[in-house]
Amino acid sequence: MENGAAQPVIVAIDGPSGTGKSSTSKAVASQLGLSYLDTGAQYRAITWWMVNNGIDTDDPSAIAAAAGKPDIVSGTDPSNPTITVDGADVAAPIRTQEVTSKVSAVSAVAEVRARITELQRSIAATAEQGIVVEGRDIGTTVLPDADLKIFLTASPEARAARRSGELKGADVNATREALIKRDAADSTRKTSPLAKADDAVEVDTTELTLAQVIECVVTLVEEKRAAK
Ligand SMILES: Nc1ncnc2c1ncn2[C@@H]1O[C@H](COP(=O)(O)OP(=O)(O)OP(=O)(O)O)[C@@H](O)[C@H]1O
Numbered sequence: 636m637e638n639g640a641a642q643p644v645i646v647a648i649d650g651p652s653g654t655g656k657s658s659t660s661k662a663v664a665s666q667l668g669l670s671y672l673d674t675g676a677q678y679r680a681i682t683w684w685m686v687n688n689g690i691d692t693d694d695p696s697a698i699a700a701a702a703g704k705p706d707i708v709s710g711t712d713p714s715n716p717t718i719t720v721d722g723a724d725v726a727a728p729i730r731t732q733e734v735t736s737k738v739s740a741v742s743a744v745a746e747v748r749a750r751i752t753e754l755q756r757s758i759a760a761t762a763e764q765g766i767v768v769e770g771r772d773i774g775t776t777v778l779p780d781a782d783l784k785i786f787l788t789a790s791p792e793a794r795a796a797r798r799s800g801e802l803k804g805a806d807v808n809a810t811r812e813a814l815i816k817r818d819a820a821d822s823t824r825k826t827s828p829l830a831k832a833d834d835a836v837e838v839d840t841t842e843l844t845l846a847q848v849i850e851c852v853v854t855l856v857e858e859k860r861a862a863k
Pocket residue numbers: 650651652653654655656657658659675797798801840843844845846848
């Protein structure tokens with residue numbers, strides 16, 4: 636860099652459920668002074684709106700017709716990420732079991748993806764210092780020109796154990812089956828499925844602590860920044 640000012644850096648972090656995308660992305664963004672966007676929260680928010688407005692989430696044409704209606708706003712401070720729908724804070728209700736069980740069907744609808752993808756691109760384009768964006772299709776579809784693409788993986792057993800630790804008392808086998816089912820739906824949909832971009836760095840987190848994963852990604856971002 637000739638004038639010494641840091642160039643904005645765009646980081647895409649994708650992977651299946653429970654691989655550590657949110658925890659890693661938030662920590663990396665905080666450490667490096669970047670914005671942070673949880674795109675899963677946006678798909679959960681539109682799903683929550685569909686459920687709350689009586690839209691049949693098994694009817695793709697009803698979902699498509701309503702996709703433009705809710706106003707979804709994401710706050711991108713990694714120390715306080717926020718999500719609102721039509722001005723209401725939905726951070727808690729988007730994490731219910733009902734929304735989790737319906738989000739794959741809603742997010743498979745092309746009109747929903749087009750709407751949310753446009754929102755994601757405009758947020759990334761206005762992040763002055765750069766941004767860490769996490770999801771399922773960020774490196775492949777949303778931000779194919781990202782400076783760095785990471786694809787996190789972990790065994791289903793490790794992911795289920797992590798999730799069961801969060802949901803106190805949850806059955807590990809049931810959690811594992813639910814994760815596998817959601818990943819299968821997200822990976823096999825027609826529009827923009829969960830996939831590793833050809834130029835993504837794959838990090839298997841099964842045997843790594845969260846701190847090790849964060850350190851690994853911070854190092855990769857710093858290398859990219861130095862080369863810009
Ligand atoms: N390497 C790791 N070792 C142990 N626990 C981890 C690791 N990475 C993340 N975790 C824990 O696993 C749980 C799931 O992590 P996180 O929510 O970041 O995953 P995710 O990929 O964003 O999941 P989802 O896509 O379902 O939102 C959290 O409780 C987190 O603290």
